[in-house]
Amino acid sequence: MGLLAGGQVALRTLNPSLLIAEGPAPSSLAAGQFFINIVLSGGADGLYLFPPLGSGGNLFNILKARRPSIMSAMTAASVAIPGLSSEIGLHTNFRRKPAGMSSSVADLVAAGQARVLGRVGMAQLDGSHDSAMATLLTGLTSWNAGSSGHWVSRWMDAYAMQPTQVWRFGRQVGFPLTRSGALPISVDNLAQYQWNDRGSALGGSAEATRSFDVAKRLLDLQPNLSPHAEHLRTALEETIQTSNQLTPYRNQATRSDYTYLSPFRDAARVINRKIATADTSTTYVQLSFDGFDTHSSQAAGLDGASQMLADNLSVFYEELKNTAWSKTVVVISTEFGRKIPTGAESGSDHGWANNSLVLSGGLRSGAGALAGALPLASDLQNGNVLTTAIDQRQTFWEILEFLGHDPARVFTDHTPSQRLRLFGI
Amino acid sequence: MKEFLRRVLNSSAMFSTRARGNCINSPTEFMIQFLKAGNFSSESLSALATQRQGLADMNHYLLNAPNVFAWGMCGDSTLGVDNHGEAWLQNQMLLNRYRTVNNILAQQHADGFAVKDLLFPSWNNPTATQVLNRFEEAFNITLNDQERPIVMNYLNRADAPWNPSSTIIVRERLAGLAFIFGTHLKSMLQ
Numbered sequence: 001m002g003l004l005a006g007g008q009v010a011l012r013t014l015n016p017s018l019l020i021a022e023g024p025a026p027s028s029l030a031a032g033q034f035f036i037n038i039v040l041s042g043g044a045d046g047l048y049l050f051p052p053l054g055s056g057g058n059l060f061n062i063l064k065a066r067r068p069s070i071m072s073a074m075t076a077a078s079v080a081i082p083g084l085s086s087e088i089g090l091h092t093n094f095r096r097k098p099a100g101m102s103s104s105v106a107d108l109v110a111a112g113q114a115r116v117l118g119r120v121g122m123a124q125l126d127g128s129h130d131s132a133m134a135t136l137l138t139g140l141t142s143w144n145a146g147s148s149g150h151w152v153s154r155w156m157d158a159y160a161m162q163p164t165q166v167w168r169f170g171r172q173v174g175f176p177l178t179r180s181g182a183l184p185i186s187v188d189n190l191a192q193y194q195w196n197d198r199g200s201a202l203g204g205s206a207e208a209t210r211s212f213d214v215a216k217r218l219l220d221l222q223p224n225l226s227p228h229a230e231h232l233r234t235a236l237e238e239t240i241q242t243s244n245q246l247t248p249y250r251n252q253a254t255r256s257d258y259t260y261l262s263p264f265r266d267a268a269r270v271i272n273r274k275i276a277t278a279d280t281s282t283t284y285v286q287l288s289f290d291g292f293d294t295h296s297s298q299a300a301g302l303d304g305a306s307q308m309l310a311d312n313l314s315v316f317y318e319e320l321k322n323t324a325w326s327k328t329v330v331v332i333s334t335e336f337g338r339k340i341p342t343g344a345e346s347g348s349d350h351g352w353a354n355n356s357l358v359l360s361g362g363l364r365s366g367a368g369a370l371a372g373a374l375p376l377a378s379d380l381q382n383g384n385v386l387t388t389a390i391d392q393r394q395t396f397w398e399i400l401e402f403l404g405h406d407p408a409r410v411f412t413d414h415t416p417s418q419r420l421r422l423f424g425i
Numbered sequence: 426m427k428e429f430l431r432r433v434l435n436s437s438a439m440f441s442t443r444a445r446g447n448c449i450n451s452p453t454e455f456m457i458q459f460l461k462a463g464n465f466s467s468e469s470l471s472a473l474a475t476q477r478q479g480l481a482d483m484n485h486y487l488l489n490a491p492n493v494f495a496w497g498m499c500g501d502s503t504l505g506v507d508n509h510g511e512a513w514l515q516n517q518m519l520l521n522r523y524r525t526v527n528n529i530l531a532q533q534h535a536d537g538f539a540v541k542d543l544l545f546p547s548w549n550n551p552t553a554t555q556v557l558n559r560f561e562e563a564f565n566i567t568l569n570d571q572e573r574p575i576v577m578n579y580l581n582r583a584d585a586p587w588n589p590s591s592t593i594i595v596r597e598r599l600a601g602l603a604f605i606f607g608t609h610l611k612s613m614l615q
Binding site for chain 2: 168183185186187188207208210211212214215217218219221222228229231232235236238239242
């Protein structure tokens with residue numbers, strides 16, 4: 001197994017359902033600029049959002065039988081991707097196309113602009129939100145409490161990335177990122193990020209800036225700041241700077257014919273601003289959403305969530321399709337999938353591997369709807385949880401390559417033994 | 426006693442990152458401190474409502490933690506990182522401390538009484554020095570010789586001197602002082 005003559009990558013079947021290419025990373029993938037990471041906190045159920053139809057539908061039928069309260073009404077025809085003969089499906093909401101938009105997510109999958117990631121999971125999973133999130137955050141197989149940093153922090157360090165290259169929108173409550181250098185810009189939403197939402201009545205932003213500056217100068221006087229006090233001083237300083245940096249991004253126009261959910265709108269603002277100013281800096285934008293720990297009422301919760309994702313992704317594509325879509329990659333990540341059986345409250349418990357989604361104008365063409373491994377009934381452990389075939393970090397690894405960065409400097413203990421070959425060469 | 430003290434002083438707890446003086450205070454602690462210092466009435470329902478919204482804006486829903494590791498508080502390393510209380514110090518969260526203080530002051534004004542009436546038994550056009558002394562007393566923080574001129578220059582700056590008869594200046598400076606004292610090292614670290 002390896003490279004064939006002419007640099008073609010050989011393929012081999014690792015599993016009856018798993019066709020994965022192995023080999024070194026293509027060397028000239030540096031076509032990307034924008035990495036949008038949609039983090040669904042709680043463990044979004046990928047088997048519900050991206051149901052496997054499988055060979056003969058064996059796992060799909062098991063899911064329908066063992067999850068009667070959430071999947072009994074789902075049919076293979078309703079989740080099949082229109083125009084594409086595929087063994088992977090999409091929740092029907094991904095066929096939604098808001099008024100005036102040209103493509104649904106399902107259309108993008110059919111057109112090779114999006115793919116489902118099959119059987120993706122963490123290097124280590126024990127069903128705990130804490131350890132799953134720590135593994136997702138650190139990007140390390142074995143992280144050490146108190147000493148292992150966030151993978152984004154390592155990335156920023158490795159490439160001296162500035163705050164305007166790393167953005168986090170939405171509430172970042174579960175995603176602390178600690179580093180010695182400047183922190184990413186973290187705001188709930190750009191429109192509401194202003195010093196004083198009552199304008200000049202209390203002095204407006206000028207008065208707030210003075211207050212922050214005085215508070216910082218008082219800390220500057222301290223001869224030996226503890227790490228926490230130093231962090232506070234830095235936070236005050238950066239917040240003052242951020243106010244000035246954000247203004248042009250906040251004022252950047254996005255499509256006027258659709259009201260985005262604010263994290264999507266802000267991601268569009270960042271990209272539009274960078275395109276408008278010919279800013280070619282590599283940019284990471286994390287959009288955080290909570291509420292995916294669906295131990296109860298899962299179908300209702302995920303129906304709403306998939307509608308939100310489908311509509312915003314459709315508009316997001318429309319926003320960028322003629323400008324930055326070819327150098328943008330959007331990926332959905334979450335702690336873990338969920339167990340197969342549903343409980344008395346029509347929800348499911350924490351599982352292991354998951355199906356997810358990646359979208360980009362730079363995806364390898366002609367590769368079908370599925371990247372990774374198609375979940376089959378034989379991939380369930382004790383019929384209960386889906387086992388992992390693809391390390392979650394492999395997705396991020398290939399995205400960093402697409403951005404022209406060396407993922408080995410970020411995911412320091414991950415060795416890509418199985419390549420997804422997400423992007424075109 | 427000697428052995429006891431040796432054990433206590435060398436115990437891991439003495440060096441814990443959770444030890445007092447080494448943690449960023451939470452939004453709730455920040456707000457309680459501010460309300461106590463400002464002598465706000467517990468019967469001011471509008472202030473309480475504003476505070477409740479403020480805590481939500483600062484990500485501190487007291488009875489609704491976002492996930493099993495709560496808000497990622499100071500000293501919490503369960504996520505594999507040494508957290509310095511970043512959850513409270515993100516740009517948006519820090520800004521919302523200022524906004525919430527401002528909003529409560531404005532709400533008080535809308536209710537018909539201003540913060541100056543709560544802080545000062547009688548408003549006899551206090552000088553800047555008297556205002557500063559009152560804030561030190563209210564927040565139980567004594568500014569040292571280096572700190573005091575910095576805060577005084579903010580309160581009584583050359584381009585817009587302190588004017589106790591100017592409604593705008595009084596409101597904006599008291600709001601600014603409330604934020605500065607509430608963000609002072611002795612307030613923020615506990």
